[in-house]
Amino acid sequence: METKDKDRIDIGEFIKWLKNNIHRVLNMKQTIMFRNMYMDIEDLKLFGKSNDPFDYYFLYKDEFESTQFSSILEMGTVYKWSY
Numbered sequence: 001m002e003t004k005d006k007d008r009i010d011i012g013e014f015i016k017w018l019k020n021n022i023h024r025v026l027n028m029k030q031t032i033m034f035r036n037m038y039m040d041i042e043d044l045k046l047f048g049k050s051n052d053p054f055d056y057y058f059l060y061k062d063e064f065e066s067t068q069f070s071s072i073l074e075m076g077t078v079y080k081w082s083y
Helices: 011-020 028-036 041-047 053-081
Strands: none
Touching: 011 041, 011 053, 028 041
16 A cells, blocks of 8 residues: 555654643643653653654644644745845
């Protein structure tokens, strides 16, 4: 079975996005602890959450793609004006 290009995701980029937006998964106290202790996605099990990034990808796909699209537009504007 073939995979379409639009169905592929860069899981590394999504994990970075998820770590920066961990407040979407954890409550405030847990988010503070996650950040203060420099935890990673695998540590979500300690909070009783899934540590599989694909579970969260399907929940936050729209927000992630919107952020990626916005950063591409910003990069294009900076590049356009830099020369």
